[in-house]
Amino acid sequence: MRGMPIAVSGTEFTETDGVDGLIEMAGAARCDAVEFWYPKNAERDGLDATLRELDRAGLRVACVSTPSQLYGSGAADGVPLLHEAITLAARTGGNRVNTYFGHAPVADDQSAIAAYAEALAPVLDHAAAEEVVVVLENEFDAFGWDPAASDVSRRPVALAELFARVGSPWFGLNFDAANFLCAAVSPAGEALPLLLPWVRYAHVKDVRRAPAATPPDGWTRYTDDDRAYDTAPLGTGELDWPTIIETLATAGYDGYLTLEPHCARSILRSETARAADYLRDVLSIHAPSHR
Known part of the structure; x- marks a missing residue:
């Protein structure tokens, strides 16, 4: 793997889609890797058959992503799901598993960090044994589940404290610049300089603050703390x-940049192709290993 390779995310598809669309999406991006959403992407055809489809298409797994969390009400289900995902990542050679922090009725960063670190410890024992890195994606209140803004991952300082407390090479950040912007944090000026030592994976998409009453056709609107x-x-x-x-390039990051356009299915293929071309242009100019 050279430089920062491009992958595409299976988050754009439903449980009934299988991986047909994901394979087409990867073809549009001219890339050979996907972020495999587990169990969603395998629900239609079963795990073994789905992995065979990806293999026949010449696609590797960049990361196994899960709707798991280790803090709050979802923690009980999050732990076994993460263990399954770690085993799957080791099987596919993906060596990354994506997860989320979780939320609670009140914001208490110190208690949340302590609880998360305790729940994570046995998960990281498994990850270390399989040589898989667990990456935590920074989030905002995308779905109205966290009105108290209790998710530590939305605050760079608290997130850095969590990584420092855990102190494991098998735990890092899935840096999602757009999610930081939606949490009212400057991605390039505030979040990345502080969190750069822990970046192990990255999501790539774009957002803008919404001045209009309705989103443009084909695109998705999110609201966080009354900001659209x-x-x-x-x-x-x-x-x-x-x-x-x-x-990222200057710091020596050479992991995947995974596209997740979050647009309508009708324009997903064309927007993925356009996004990949744009990203390659940026890489050719701003990433020394791509020059």
């Missing part, structure tokens, strides 16, 4: 991708 954001074609939103890519 619309997803947008990569390079047209508020994310400073040239600076982000240059910062």
